[in-house]
Amino acid sequence: MSPALLATGATEAQQQKSPAPKAASSxxxxxxxxxxxxxxxxxxxxxxxxxxxxxNGKTVYLVDTGFHGSDVLLHQIEAWFGRNMPSVTVVxxxxxxxxxxxDPNLWKEIKAKGNAAIMAVGH
Amino acid sequence: MGIPSAPLVTKAFKDLAILNAAKRGxxxxxxCFTPHPxxxxxxxxxxxxxxxxxxxxxxxxxxxxVDALTVPLSDEDKKGGVVxxxxxxxxxxxxxxxxxxxxxxxxxxxxxxxxLPTEEKVDAMLKGTSHKPDETVGKMAxxxxxxxxxxxxxxxxxxxxxxxxxEYFPIVLAIASSGMASLFSSTNSFAFAMVINGPxxxxxxxxxxxxALGPFAQPNATIGRAWxxxxxxxxxxxxxxxTYLGSLGNNLNYNNVVIAEHxxxxxxxxxxxxxxxxxxDNVVSLFRGLGVVPGQVARGSSANENVQFDYQMSDxxxxxxxxxxxxIIADPLVxxxxxxxxxxxxxxxxxxxxxxxxxxxxxxxxxxxxYLFDYPRAxxxxxPWASWYKMPDDAVIPHFPRASDFNIVVAGGQxxxxxxxxxxxxxxxxxxxxxx
Numbered sequence: 001m002s003p004a005l006l007a008t009g010a011t012e013a014q015q016q017k018s019p020a021p022k023a024a025s026s027x028x029x030x031x032x033x034x035x036x037x038x039x040x041x042x043x044x045x046x047x048x049x050x051x052x053x054x055x056n057g058k059t060v061y062l063v064d065t066g067f068h069g070s071d072v073l074l075h076q077i078e079a080w081f082g083r084n085m086p087s088v089t090v091v092x093x094x095x096x097x098x099x100x101x102x103d104p105n106l107w108k109e110i111k112a113k114g115n116a117a118i119m120a121v122g123h
Numbered sequence: 124m125g126i127p128s129a130p131l132v133t134k135a136f137k138d139l140a141i142l143n144a145a146k147r148g149x150x151x152x153x154x155c156f157t158p159h160p161x162x163x164x165x166x167x168x169x170x171x172x173x174x175x176x177x178x179x180x181x182x183x184x185x186x187x188x189v190d191a192l193t194v195p196l197s198d199e200d201k202k203g204g205v206v207x208x209x210x211x212x213x214x215x216x217x218x219x220x221x222x223x224x225x226x227x228x229x230x231x232x233x234x235x236x237x238x239l240p241t242e243e244k245v246d247a248m249l250k251g252t253s254h255k256p257d258e259t260v261g262k263m264a265x266x267x268x269x270x271x272x273x274x275x276x277x278x279x280x281x282x283x284x285x286x287x288x289x290e291y292f293p294i295v296l297a298i299a300s301s302g303m304a305s306l307f308s309s310t311n312s313f314a315f316a317m318v319i320n321g322p323x324x325x326x327x328x329x330x331x332x333x334x335a336l337g338p339f340a341q342p343n344a345t346i347g348r349a350w351x352x353x354x355x356x357x358x359x360x361x362x363x364x365x366t367y368l369g370s371l372g373n374n375l376n377y378n379n380v381v382i383a384e385h386x387x388x389x390x391x392x393x394x395x396x397x398x399x400x401x402x403x404d405n406v407v408s409l410f411r412g413l414g415v416v417p418g419q420v421a422r423g424s425s426a427n428e429n430v431q432f433d434y435q436m437s438d439x440x441x442x443x444x445x446x447x448x449x450x451i452i453a454d455p456l457v458x459x460x461x462x463x464x465x466x467x468x469x470x471x472x473x474x475x476x477x478x479x480x481x482x483x484x485x486x487x488x489x490x491x492x493x494y495l496f497d498y499p500r501a502x503x504x505x506x507p508w509a510s511w512y513k514m515p516d517d518a519v520i521p522h523f524p525r526a527s528d529f530n531i532v533v534a535g536g537q538x539x540x541x542x543x544x545x546x547x548x549x550x551x552x553x554x555x556x557x558x559x
Contacts, residue, residue, distance in 0.1 A: 033222050034240045036231055036280035037210035038263070038273035038357035048200045051127050052193050055397035059194075066499045069161035069169070073131070076166060076173045080185055096503045099497045107124050116192045117124065120131035122162050 056087045058115035063106070064094040070121045078120065129191035133159035133466050134178045138364045139267065139308070146268045151200045153191035155184060175255050200241075211397035214242065230362060232284065233351055233377055240280035248279040251292030252558055255315050260296060263353075265304035265360020265369070273299065273357040281356050285349035290327060291342055294319070295349045297358060297407050297559035305350040306360035307411070312369030314414045316380035316450065316547050317350065320395035323555060329383035333536025336380060336415075336452070336543070347378035373414065380415055380545065382534050388455035389533035390462040391469045405555035412447035412547035418457075419541055432461050433472065436544060437480045439496045440522055443546040446492040448528035449476070450545040454535035457542045468532045477526035485516035 033094070033100045052058060062074040071094070091114065095103045110117050132140040134156050144152035156179040157172045164172075177187045194292060210411035215222060222239055226232050239242065249256055256276035263269035275296065282295040298317065304316040330340035338344055355361040361376075386393045386402075395406035416439065418424060432453075440449050453461070464474040487493055501508040511520050523529065530549050535541075 005555050029218050030216050031219055031222065031239070031241050032214045032216045033226075034214055034242060034245045034276070034280040035211055035215060036240055036277065036284060036352075036356040036483075038277055038359070040208040040210065040269035040271050040359065041269050043146060043206040043208060044148050045150070045203050045206060047203050048149060048151065048196055049125050049127050051195055054193060055189060066495065067162070068494070069164060072164065072169050073157065073167055073172070073551075076170045077185070077188075079170070080173050084185070085189075094499075094502070096499070098499045111126060113124050114126060115227060116126055117128040118131060118188060121133060121157065 019045060042096040052115060055085060055116065059089040059091060059113060061110045061114040061117040062090060062092045063110075063117055064092070065099045065121065066097075067097060067099055067121055073120050074118070077120075124148055127192045129153060129155055129188050131155050131188070133157050133161055135159035136368070137179055139368065140242065142365055143267050151197070153187075155187045155191055156180075157184065166219040226284070231352075231356055233348065233355070233378075237284040237352075238286050241284040244283045245276065245279045248283050248287070248289050248292055248408060249276065251289030252296060254296070254558065260474060261300045261302045263299070263304050263358030263360075265306045265354045265358035266362070266365065268307040268359065268366065270302070271357060271359050277357060278353060281353035281462065282349050285352045286341070286345040287349050288341070288345075291349075293405075293555050293558035294323070294327075294342075294346050294407055295353070295552040297555045298346075298350050298409065299353055300558065301409055301553050303409050303411070303550050304354040304358040304360050305375060306354045306358070306367055308360075308366050308368050310368045310370050311413065312371050312373040313411055314375040314380065314544055314545070314547070315350070316371050316382060316410040316412075316415075317347070318394050318408040318410070319381070319383040319406075319460065320386065320393050320400070320408070321555065322403060323405040324383045324386070329358050331383040331385040331534045333538060335385070335534040335536065338378075343381045343383065344378055347381040349553045350379050351376055358474075380410075380547075382452060382532055384532045385455055385534045388458075388537070390458055390467070391531070391533065394530070394532050395552060397469065400552065400554070406552050407555055408552040409550040410450055410545065410547040411550055412450075412545060413444070415452070415499065415543050415547075416442075417543050418540065429459065430540065431464075432457050432540075432542060433464065433466070433475055433479075436542065437476055439544050440476070440480045441482070443522070443544075444490060444492040445487075445521075445523045445528070446496050447546050448530060448548040449480075450547040451529070451531045451548075452535075453531060453533050453542055454537060454539070455533055456535075456537050456540035458533045460540060471525055472531065473529040476529050477521060477523065480522040481519050482522050484511060484514045484518045484520060487511065487520060488516075 062075055064070045081088045081090050140154050156177050160179050177184045254275050258275050260273055260278055262270035262272045278296055278299045282292055307313045327342045329342045359366055361367045377554055384393055396402055400406050418439055419441040423431045423433045497508040501512040507524055
């Protein structure tokens with residue numbers, strides 16, 4: 001489902017690749033079958049955080065999720081900032097624990113000391 | 124966090140990243156993409172990624188990242204509130220052929236023909252339990268998304284589709300109530316297994332003799348299949364690129380590894396009794412991991428020598444990852460021989476295996492899962508990984524972190540003394556009787 005569809009309250013049923021049979025009267029030779037799908041939870045929309053006017057003079061955290069190569073990629077991004085936007089302070093952090101575990105202490109640190117974050121990499 | 128952020132994902136996971144953000148409440152999250160893969164690339168190659176275009180938008184990647192953090196939000200970006208998601212009408216009406224095609228084309232099946240869950244067949248399935256059709260059974264998340272919920276009637280539809288008889292339904296409900304899906308969104312192509320214990324094995328005529336793990340009995344075949352079909356329908360699993368990412372996939376996902384323990388031929392306590400149930404209880408226990416391999420390939424399995432099954436198993440486990448456990452499936456002939464060797468309880472064998480299945484620190488560190496899961500734990504100070512990572516390369520450490528990572532069940536027809544073993548971790552045991 002596209003995010004736009006989700007945002008407008010569309011249904012999972014709109015993902016169906018072939019049209020749904022009519023859920024109506026059962027005529028000759030027709031039978032009625034139960035929809036086997038479970039019940040998705042409602043989605044609580046989260047307003048995005050306000051953006052910065054500029055990154056110049058700001059502190060940007062680079063967060064390594066621990067996937068293979070994330071550190072190499074983020075260090076190249078760190079180097080890019082050094083070459084192209086030297087007024088940006090870059091802080092590299094490896095998230096604690098395996099990639100699927102939360103790290104609330106790091107989020108607290110970034111919120112207190114940083115202005116923005118770049119997280120990599122989704123594999 | 125309350126500050127602007129830019130997630131960076133490789134192109135292969137575009138759909139997953141976008142849909143995951145949307146289903147977690149940020150349909151307009153500014154996700155940036157690099158070429159795939161990043162893994163294994165040199166710094167020079169990755170620098171080219173950074174200085175090149177985002178392969179999804181075509182715009183320079185670093186401009187995408189800077190824009191993600193600085194371009195003002197639109198009204199849509201600031202939107203709050205709740206979006207209700209539906210999966211369509213409660214029933215569908217058409218000819219049998221058209222419905223079969225519709226269920227297949229829309230991912231409701233495992234792409235094998237199904238028994239259509241007509242209202243009559245679902246009602247018949249519901250007679251297999253005393254629980255009310257609208258009673259909530261549980262929640263399941265087969266992908267990276269928040270879990271879906273489901274009731275007894277919704278579980279019944281998947282049980283019908285898989286070919287289950289109504290008398291099998293309490294087992295399917297017990298599995299569904301666990302919330303454990305048999306399809307998972309990892310790139311690893313995971314496999315799943317279940318162990319059935321108790322008198323219900325004979326009452327339903329499970330096969331635990333010759334070909335115990337094969338397609339030779341209806342309950343073994345259909346209950347295993349039902350786990351995968353319900354994981355798709357109730358947990359929203361098995362959508363390639365969205366809720367399923369296994370690069371190669373796993374053939375075991377068709378009906379999973381179903382093991383009815385051969386309790387009468389086993390010299391040891393049944394698995395469910397080890398887990399605190401009574402022998403007369405009916406219990407299903409669920410496992411997850413990477414798959415099952417035959418014991419005949421291991422050192423120590425030569426028929427011309429005095430076969431040492433303990434050594435054979437220890438050798439077999441050398442290729443396993445310690446991230447998952449080891450599930451030994453012993454033919455009764457293997458179990459009898461092990462008892463003759465002095466292992467008169469499963470616990471004694473497990474103790475020997477834990478102490479004698481070892482590896483060097485160098486070999487351990489070279490394993491993918493050690494880097495991905497254990498090394499981050501070591502950095503955090505979690506034991507035993509923190510200590511293992513401080514040891515010299517030639518130090519010898521256990522292959523599995525805990526003795527409890529080993530589990531043993533007995534099944535098979537005694538046509539030969541062959542064990543099998545799964546790189547599978549124990550998940551949970553659920554009472555079947557509760558769902559009768």
